[in-house]
Amino acid sequence: MQLELSEEDQAFRQEMRDFFTTQVSEEIRTAVTEGRELTKDQLVESMRTLNEAGLAVPHWPEEYGGRGWSDLKRHLWFEEMQRAGVPTPLAFNASMIGPVLAQFGSEEQKLEFLPKTANLDIWWAQGFSEPDAGSDLASVRTTAVLDGDDWVVNGQKTWTTLGQHADWIFTLVRTDPEVKKQAGISLLLIDMATPGVEVRPIELIDGGHEVNEVWFEDVRVPGDHLVGELNSGWTIAKFLLGNERVGVAPVGATKRSLAYAKELAADLIADDPLLRARVAELENELLALELTALRVAAHSAGGEPHPASSVLKLKGSVLQQAVSELVVDLAGPGSLASGAGDDSDLDGWARRATPTYLNLRKASIYGGSNEVQRQIISRTILGL
Amino acid sequence: MDFTYDDEQVALRDAVKGLVGKAYADFETRRNAVAEDPGFDETLWSRMAEMGLLGLPFAEADGGVGAGPVEIGIVCRELGRVVAPEPYLASVVLAGGLVAACGTPEQRWPVLGALSAGDSVLAFAHDEPGRRWGPTATAVSAIDSDGSWTLSGVKEPVLHGAHADVLVVSAALPDGGTGLFLVSGDDAERTGYAAYDGTRAARISFDGTTATPLGAAGQDVTASIATVQDITRVMAANQALGAMQTALSNTTDYLKSRKQFGVTLNTFQALTFRAADMYVSQELTHSMVEWATMVVAQGDAEALADAASRVALQVSRSGRHIGQEAIQLHGGIGMTAEYAVGTYVAHLTMLDHLFGDGGFQLSRLAASVTEHGALDPLA
Ligand SMILES: Cc1cc2nc3c(=O)[nH]c(=O)nc-3n(C[C@H](O)[C@H](O)[C@H](O)COP(=O)(O)OP(=O)(O)OC[C@H]3O[C@@H](n4cnc5c(N)ncnc54)[C@H](O)[C@@H]3O)c2cc1C
Numbered sequence: 214m215q216l217e218l219s220e221e222d223q224a225f226r227q228e229m230r231d232f233f234t235t236q237v238s239e240e241i242r243t244a245v246t247e248g249r250e251l252t253k254d255q256l257v258e259s260m261r262t263l264n265e266a267g268l269a270v271p272h273w274p275e276e277y278g279g280r281g282w283s284d285l286k287r288h289l290w291f292e293e294m295q296r297a298g299v300p301t302p303l304a305f306n307a308s309m310i311g312p313v314l315a316q317f318g319s320e321e322q323k324l325e326f327l328p329k330t331a332n333l334d335i336w337w338a339q340g341f342s343e344p345d346a347g348s349d350l351a352s353v354r355t356t357a358v359l360d361g362d363d364w365v366v367n368g369q370k371t372w373t374t375l376g377q378h379a380d381w382i383f384t385l386v387r388t389d390p391e392v393k394k395q396a397g398i399s400l401l402l403i404d405m406a407t408p409g410v411e412v413r414p415i416e417l418i419d420g421g422h423e424v425n426e427v428w429f430e431d432v433r434v435p436g437d438h439l440v441g442e443l444n445s446g447w448t449i450a451k452f453l454l455g456n457e458r459v460g461v462a463p464v465g466a467t468k469r470s471l472a473y474a475k476e477l478a479a480d481l482i483a484d485d486p487l488l489r490a491r492v493a494e495l496e497n498e499l500l501a502l503e504l505t506a507l508r509v510a511a512h513s514a515g516g517e518p519h520p521a522s523s524v525l526k527l528k529g530s531v532l533q534q535a536v537s538e539l540v541v542d543l544a545g546p547g548s549l550a551s552g553a554g555d556d557s558d559l560d561g562w563a564r565r566a567t568p569t570y571l572n573l574r575k576a577s578i579y580g581g582s583n584e585v586q587r588q589i590i591s592r593t594i595l596g597l
Numbered sequence: 598m599d600f601t602y603d604d605e606q607v608a609l610r611d612a613v614k615g616l617v618g619k620a621y622a623d624f625e626t627r628r629n630a631v632a633e634d635p636g637f638d639e640t641l642w643s644r645m646a647e648m649g650l651l652g653l654p655f656a657e658a659d660g661g662v663g664a665g666p667v668e669i670g671i672v673c674r675e676l677g678r679v680v681a682p683e684p685y686l687a688s689v690v691l692a693g694g695l696v697a698a699c700g701t702p703e704q705r706w707p708v709l710g711a712l713s714a715g716d717s718v719l720a721f722a723h724d725e726p727g728r729r730w731g732p733t734a735t736a737v738s739a740i741d742s743d744g745s746w747t748l749s750g751v752k753e754p755v756l757h758g759a760h761a762d763v764l765v766v767s768a769a770l771p772d773g774g775t776g777l778f779l780v781s782g783d784d785a786e787r788t789g790y791a792a793y794d795g796t797r798a799a800r801i802s803f804d805g806t807t808a809t810p811l812g813a814a815g816q817d818v819t820a821s822i823a824t825v826q827d828i829t830r831v832m833a834a835n836q837a838l839g840a841m842q843t844a845l846s847n848t849t850d851y852l853k854s855r856k857q858f859g860v861t862l863n864t865f866q867a868l869t870f871r872a873a874d875m876y877v878s879q880e881l882t883h884s885m886v887e888w889a890t891m892v893v894a895q896g897d898a899e900a901l902a903d904a905a906s907r908v909a910l911q912v913s914r915s916g917r918h919i920g921q922e923a924i925q926l927h928g929g930i931g932m933t934a935e936y937a938v939g940t941y942v943a944h945l946t947m948l949d950h951l952f953g954d955g956g957f958q959l960s961r962l963a964a965s966v967t968e969h970g971a972l973d974p975l976a
Contacts, residue, residue, distance in 0.1 A: 349857040418939030545729040550754045552790035558726040558753050567793045574924045
C-alpha cells in the first residue's frame with residue numbers, strides 16, 4: 214500500500230497537466246469550464262490536437278496508437294484532461310467503436326477506419342437504441358438482408374447522439390430473425406451519406422438538439438462493413454457498453470464543476486452553513502468515487518471491463534446530477550432567465566444552470582440506465 | 598379540522614378543471630401556447646376572467662369576487678395539473694395581492710378591476726440580479742422630487758414583465774426601507790424572454806422612470822411584501838401539487854403501457870416501489886398544502902410565514918423527488934420536449950426557485966428550532 218504517486222507518475226501527471234493547459238485552445242477550455250456548448254469544429258480541433266501528441270486514444274492497443282500505459286496513468290491522463298477543461302475525446306470514436314474495431318475488426322477495417330477514428334476525420338454515431346429497444350437492447354428490429362454482396366438495411370434508430378454531425382454510424386442490425394433474439398444480431402458500419410439514410414432531430418427538455426432519429430430505407434451497405442462474425446453483434450455490443458460505462462462517469466469533470474461553482478458563489482456559500490454542508494458532502498462523495506475509480510481497474514484492458522465499472526456509472530451519474538442541482542440552487546431566482554440573451558444582467562452560468570440540470574437527467578438513463586447498472590451489480594457481482 | 602371541500606368549492610374545482618383542464622387536455626396545445634409571445638392563451642385568460650377567477654382574491658369593492666385562499670388554491674392546483682402557462686400566480690396572486698394589500702381604495706378599484714376583468718395584466722418587478730428571495734429592494738431606488746417620484750435601476754427576472762400593462766415595482770426608499778410603485782409597462786425599457794418551462798420573464802430597466810407610489814408615498818412596506826410573498830408561496834405550493842399529481846399519474850400510466858423484455862415495465866418491482874415512494878411524497882405534500890392554505894385563511898402573518906416556509910420546503914423536496922423519478926422511470930422519452938413529463942419537471946423546478954428553494958426555507962426554519970418544543974398544527 215502506498216499513498217503517494219511514484220516519482221515517475223508524478224512527472225507523468227505534470228507532463229499531462231502542462232500539455233492540456235498549454236496546447237489545447239484556451240477558448241475551448243474556457244467554454245468547457247463555463248459549461249457552454251462547443252461547436253463541432255471545436256470538438257474536432259481539440260481531438261486532433263490530442264491525437265497529434267498521441268493523447269487521443271492512449272487506451273487503444275499499441276499497434277493502433279495506444280500507449281500501453283498502466284491503469285493509473287490512464288486515470289491521470291483522463292483526470293488531468295478534465296481538470297484542464299479539455300473536451301474528452303469523442304466517446305463514440307475513442308471509447309466505443311475504436312476499441313471494438315481494434316478487437317473485432319478485420320485487417321482492412323482496422324486500416325481503413327482506425328487512424329481516421331483516432332483523428333476524428335470520421336465522426337461516429339452510435340446506432341443501437343430503437344423505439345422498442347431501449348434497456349432491452351437485444352430487441353432491435355432494424356434488419357439487414359444480404360442481397361448479392363451488399364447488406365440492405367431497413368428500420369429506425371433513435372436517441373442517436375450528435376447524429377447530425379456524424380459521418381458514419383455503427384449499427385446493431387438483425388441478421389437472423391429465426392433464432393433467440395441475442396443470437397441474431399450483427400454490427401454493421403454504415404456511411405451516413407448512403408442514399409436512404411435520413412436523420413431527424415429530436416428536441417430535448419433543455420431546448421437543445423443533441424439527439425436524433427435515424428431512418429434507414431433500403432440502404433445498401435457493402436458486405437465487408439460487417440464487424441466480426443455474422444450474428445456476433447450481441448457479444449460486441451456488451452464489450453462496447455462496458456467501455457461506455459467507464460467513460461460516462463466523469464469524476465474529473467464533476468469535480469471541476471463543483472470547484473467552479475464554489476468559486477462563482479463563494480460569498481453565498483461562505484454565508485450559509487447549509488450550503489457549506491452540502492458542498493462538503495458532495496466533495497466527500499466525489500472523493501469516495503475517485504478513490505474507487507483508482508482502486509478498481511477502471512478500464513477495459515483488452516478483455517472484459519471490470520464489473521465494478523457499474524459502480525462508477527451509477528454513482529458518477531448521480532453525483533454529476535447532484536452538482537448540477539446545486540448550481541441551480543446557487544443561481545436562485547436568476548436561474549429562471551434561461552432564455553435571456555447576453556444583454557441580461559444575470560450571469561451566464563446562472564442562466565445556463567437549469568438547462569444543464571435538466572439535460573443531465575439523461576446521465577442516469579443512457580449508457581445503460583441506473584436500473585440496468587443495479588441489475589448488473591446484483592446479478593454479476595453479488596450473484597443474486 | 599376538516600380537509601374536505603364544501604359543495605361550492607367542489608363546483609369551483611370542477612368548473613376550473615372543465616375550463617383549464619380541457620383547454621390544455623392535449624400537451625401539444627400547451628406547447629403551441631408557449632411557442633409565441635405572450636406565452637399563454639389570451640382567449641383562455643379572458644374566459645378565466647368571465648368565470649370570475651381573476652378577481653377571486655379581491656374584495657367586491659375593488660372589482661373582485663372576495664373569495665378565500667382555499668378557492669385560490671383550487672385554481673392554482675388545476676392550473677398546475679396541466680402546467681397552464683397563464684400568469685395567474687404572478688399577476689393575480691402576487692402582483693394583484695400587493696395592490697390589494699398596499700394600494701389606496703382609489704388605486705385598488707381601477708387596477709384590480711381591470712385585472713379581474715381580464716383587461717390588464719400585472720407583474721411584480723422585484724427580483725434583482727444577484728439577490729435572492731427577500732422582501733426588500735436595493736438595486737432599484739426611488740427618488741422623490743417634491744412629490745413626483747422616479748425610479749432607476751434594473752429588475753430581472755420579472756415574471757411576465759414584458760407583456761404586463763402595469764408593473765408593481767419594489768424600490769429602495771430615500772429614507773430607508775422598501776416601497777412599492779406603479780409604473781405603466783410601456784414606460785420602462787423591457788426585454789422579454791422565455792424561461793426553460795416556457796413561462797415568460799423579462800429584464801426591466803428604469804432610468805428616471807416616472808412612478809406612482811402604491812399606497813402612502815414613501816412608506817416602508819417590507820412587511821406587507823413579505824406577507825404577500827408568503828401567501829404566494831402557499832399558492833405556488835398548490836400549483837406544484839397539481840403538477841406533481843400529473844407527473845406521477847403520467848408515470849404510472851407509462852409503467853403500465855411501456856414494454857421492455859416482452860413485458861410491461863410495471864412487472865419490475867424495482868420500478869413499482871419507486872412509484873410507491875413518489876406517491877408517499879405526493880400525499881405528504883398534499884397534506885402540507887391543505888394545511889398551509891388553511892393557515893393563510895386564518896390571517897396571522899407570523900403563523901403564515903412559518904407555514905409558508907414549511908410547505909415550500911416540503912414542495913421543494915417532493916417536487917425534486919417526484920420530478921426526477923418521473924423522468925427516470927420514463928427513460929429516454931421523458932427527456933424530450935414533445936413529451937409532457939419533462940415540462941412538468943421544468944415547471945416544478947421553476948416554482949421551486951421563484952420564492953425560495955428548499956435550502957432557503959430550511960435555513961429560515963433552522964434559525965428558530967430552539968425557540969419551540971413540539972410543533973402542533975392545531976395550536
Ligand atoms: C440524451 C440521450 C442520448 C442517448 N444517446 C444514444 C446514442 O447515441 N445511441 C444509442 O444507441 N442510444 C442512445 N440513447 C438511448 C439510451 O441508451 C436509452 O434511452 C436507454 O437504454 C433506456 O432505454 P429507453 O429510453 O427505451 O427506456 P426504457 O428501457 O423504456 O426504460 C424506462 C425505465 O424503465 C427502467 N427499466 C427498463 N427495464 C428494466 C428492468 N428490466 N428492470 C428495472 N428497470 C427497468 C429503465 O431503467 C428506465 O428507468 C440515448 C438516450 C438519451 C436520453
